[in-house]
Amino acid sequence: MAEVENNIDCPFCRSGIKDLSFFENEDFSAIYNVAPILPGHALVIPKKHITSFLDLPDKDLFEFIKFSRTVIKILSKAFNTEAFNWTLQEKDEAGQSIAHMHIHIIPRKPEDLPHPGDWYPKLKYNINNILDSHKREKLKPEQLKVIVEKLQDISAGIIK
Numbered sequence: 001m002a003e004v005e006n007n008i009d010c011p012f013c014r015s016g017i018k019d020l021s022f023f024e025n026e027d028f029s030a031i032y033n034v035a036p037i038l039p040g041h042a043l044v045i046p047k048k049h050i051t052s053f054l055d056l057p058d059k060d061l062f063e064f065i066k067f068s069r070t071v072i073k074i075l076s077k078a079f080n081t082e083a084f085n086w087t088l089q090e091k092d093e094a095g096q097s098i099a100h101m102h103i104h105i106i107p108r109k110p111e112d113l114p115h116p117g118d119w120y121p122k123l124k125y126n127i128n129n130i131l132d133s134h135k136r137e138k139l140k141p142e143q144l145k146v147i148v149e150k151l152q153d154i155s156a157g158i159i160k
């Protein structure tokens with residue numbers, strides 16, 4: 001991946017994010033959302049501070065998609081479903097609230113929301129919870145630890 005300086009003001013570049021990581025390789029990391037809009041809500045991020053999907057080097061595109069698909073398999077197994085949403089928001093106008101490229105992967109279950117598309121409005125306010133714990137309910141550290149460790153175990157089984 002191209003050399004990009006990490007940004008100390010970016011929540012995805014801070015070292016604390018490692019506690020939420022359940023799967024990673026040299027260039028990408030899968031992290032559990034501290035305030036999931038549905039169980040299993042995870043994010044895939046490049047480890048380097050890349051703001052835009054359009055800045056992701058061509059040579060990394062295949063790896064990004066392949067990595068993300070493995071994350072989907074991990075979440076599918078952990079949350080016992082093959083249904084999922086996947087979304088990327090590019091720039092403020094589209095709802096990108098952290099200027100470090102990330103995709104959301106959200107496992108889905110029958111009737112988990114009144115309408116299948118109801119997840120999207122929830123997303124807009126969700127990512128800020130990584131920064132602001134008062135707006136919506138965050139998982140407690142011990143709850144997160146249990147989920148992240150389960151996902152790490154499943155990852156190890158899928159990847160070996």
Ligand SMILES: [Zn+2]
Binds near residue numbers: 007013049050
């Ligand atoms: Zn960053």
